[in-house]
Amino acid sequence: MFRKRPEGSAATVWVTVEGREVQVPAGASAAAALLLAGLAATRETAVSGAARGPYCLMGVCFECLAEIDGVPNCQSCMVTIGPGMAIRRQHGKRIATPQ
Amino acid sequence: MQRIDAIVIGGGLVGSAIAYGLARAGLKTALIDEGDVAFRASRGNFGLVWVQSKGLGAPHYQRWTRRSAEEWPKLAAELVAGTGIDPALEQPGGVHLCLSDQELDERRARMEQMRAEAGNFGFDYRMLGPSELKDMLPRLGPAVVGASWTPYDGHANSLYLLHALHNGFVQRGGVYIPNRTIDYAAAQPNDFRLGSGADEVAAPKIVLAAGLGNAKLAPLFGLRAPVRPQRGQILVTERAGRVFDMPTTTVRQTVEGGIMIGDSMEDVGFDTSQRPDVMAAMAERAVLSFPWLAELQVVRAWAALRVMPPDGTPIYDESEQFPGAFTANCHSGVTLAGAHANVFAAMVAAGALAPEMVPFSARRFDVPQAA
Numbered sequence: 196m197f198r199k200r201p202e203g204s205a206a207t208v209w210v211t212v213e214g215r216e217v218q219v220p221a222g223a224s225a226a227a228a229l230l231l232a233g234l235a236a237t238r239e240t241a242v243s244g245a246a247r248g249p250y251c252l253m254g255v256c257f258e259c260l261a262e263i264d265g266v267p268n269c270q271s272c273m274v275t276i277g278p279g280m281a282i283r284r285q286h287g288k289r290i291a292t293p294q
Numbered sequence: 295m296q297r298i299d300a301i302v303i304g305g306g307l308v309g310s311a312i313a314y315g316l317a318r319a320g321l322k323t324a325l326i327d328e329g330d331v332a333f334r335a336s337r338g339n340f341g342l343v344w345v346q347s348k349g350l351g352a353p354h355y356q357r358w359t360r361r362s363a364e365e366w367p368k369l370a371a372e373l374v375a376g377t378g379i380d381p382a383l384e385q386p387g388g389v390h391l392c393l394s395d396q397e398l399d400e401r402r403a404r405m406e407q408m409r410a411e412a413g414n415f416g417f418d419y420r421m422l423g424p425s426e427l428k429d430m431l432p433r434l435g436p437a438v439v440g441a442s443w444t445p446y447d448g449h450a451n452s453l454y455l456l457h458a459l460h461n462g463f464v465q466r467g468g469v470y471i472p473n474r475t476i477d478y479a480a481a482q483p484n485d486f487r488l489g490s491g492a493d494e495v496a497a498p499k500i501v502l503a504a505g506l507g508n509a510k511l512a513p514l515f516g517l518r519a520p521v522r523p524q525r526g527q528i529l530v531t532e533r534a535g536r537v538f539d540m541p542t543t544t545v546r547q548t549v550e551g552g553i554m555i556g557d558s559m560e561d562v563g564f565d566t567s568q569r570p571d572v573m574a575a576m577a578e579r580a581v582l583s584f585p586w587l588a589e590l591q592v593v594r595a596w597a598a599l600r601v602m603p604p605d606g607t608p609i610y611d612e613s614e615q616f617p618g619a620f621t622a623n624c625h626s627g628v629t630l631a632g633a634h635a636n637v638f639a640a641m642v643a644a645g646a647l648a649p650e651m652v653p654f655s656a657r658r659f660d661v662p663q664a665a
């Protein structure tokens with residue numbers, strides 16, 4: 196259940212945030228990558244479009260929604276990064292794609 | 295002691311709609327609610343303003359539902375104008391999807407009977423095949439063999455409706471008294487008193503709209519309300535851009551974008567726990583209907599208790615023993631909000647239910663004594 200907090204470790208894993216390469220510690224969350232990339236706001240809300248960013252960092256508030264490897268509306272604080280992971284901001288509502 | 299014109303017990307959708315209507319009619323009204331400890335269907339429902347399946351074998355109920363759907367746009371417009379809170383009413387018609395030939399045959403028979411019972415009022419419906427449904431709904435699964443459609447159905451945001459009714463009620467001079475459980479009242483004809491001392495409230499009219507609480511309250515006023523709980527579970531997906539505005543009986547997309555999947559019917563008593571097997575069955579049927587739903591994540595789920603009369607038809611009554619006391623109970627308080635605010639409340643304000651309400655009396659449950 197308990198994991199080592201990753202902040203102390205060196206940033207060794209490359210991911211992309213909004214297409215830009217960022218190096219983050221192994222075991223960090225995708226939300227940490229968004230913050231390390233220096234984004235002040237990481238999404239716009241689905242109804243009013245207000246700017247938001249990761250908040251509780253423990254899976255409760257849903258403020259950290261991001262598109263991860265093409266999947267929209269992921270709770271980025273609950274996803275552990277891996278090499279080459281592509282993380283993007285969540286712009287408002289996702290598309291449901293019913294062709 | 296405070297003397298007012300009317301007391302409404304129960305601040306859910308039924309009580310709030312009636313209290314709003316009474317306040318609008320100029321009656322000084324108090325709305326009393328038990329609070330968060332109560333079972334409150336009004337905070338856990340599916341939000342349909344639904345006509346096409348209501349009142350089979352009970353034409354008075356079919357008409358009452360139609361009437362309510364007609365009153366709804368007036369009520370919604372008035373609430374938006376008066377409170378700024380929009381209950382998000384949309385009435386584009388509605389669809390009931392059938393996933394087997396047997397379901398389709400049963401549905402067709404039901405709709406035919408509804409039309410026959412509608413008589414002079416007419417009942418516009420059509421049975422649709424997959425090709426016609428294509429124009430109304432986004433990419434249906436091959437399991438969908440057909441559907442029934444009527445132009446009368448719609449949906450709304452029932453939480454905003456409740457909020458707007460409360461707001462409008464207070465704005466029109468109503469007094470909302472929360473966190474108060476009524477378990478005793480002094481009842482005399484046209485003289486009802488609750489509480490004691492400085493807290494005492496007296497009024498010549500009282501409306502019992504306490505949902506499941508009515509079963510215990512009604513006998514204090516010479517009335518009966520034999521309602522029982524029926525559990526329903528609901529799933530809600532993440533918000534997605536608007537894909538469809540046509541509601542179906544069990545899948546609809548809200549104006550905010552979330553897709554609601556509902557709702558089970560379980561007779562389990564006063565139990566609001568959730569059941570994974572029931573949720574899985576609901577999700578499975580939803581995905582059979584709309585395969586693309588499988589891509590969306592479910593972000594919320596809950597269970598709530600419907601207020602169910604023995605025969606599923608609403609109960610509206612007035613006390614013979616204590617004139618001035620009324621009951622109102624139904625399992626479709628969203629749908630019937632228009633009739634409650636605009637029609638039922640006017641009857642209470644006038645002091646008596648109209649003759650068309652007689653078939654809704656709980657006296658229909660009185661079994662004749664064996665000789």
Ligand SMILES: Cc1cc2nc3c(=O)[nH]c(=O)nc-3n(C[C@H](O)[C@H](O)[C@H](O)COP(=O)(O)OP(=O)(O)OC[C@H]3O[C@@H](n4cnc5c(N)ncnc54)[C@H](O)[C@@H]3O)c2cc1C
Pocket residue numbers: 303304305306307308309310326327328329330332333334335336337338339340341342343344474475476477503504505506507508511525526527528556557597598599600601622623624625626627628629630
């Ligand atoms: C899962 C589910 C889905 C539904 N879907 C729909 C739908 O799509 N369309 C539709 O039209 N309807 C739907 N309904 C039904 C609808 O929600 C109910 O008909 C409606 O909310 C009933 O309102 P009510 O005010 O009678 O009851 P409640 O909401 O239960 O309110 C009763 C109130 O009375 C108060 N109370 C109880 N006892 C006392 C007491 N002794 N003293 C003081 N106060 C008391 C409680 O605090 C409570 O707030 C659904 C219900 C459920 C459960």
Ligand code: FES
Pocket residue numbers: 226248249250251252253254255256257258259260270271272273
């Ligand atoms: S930051 Fe709160 S859920 Fe991710």
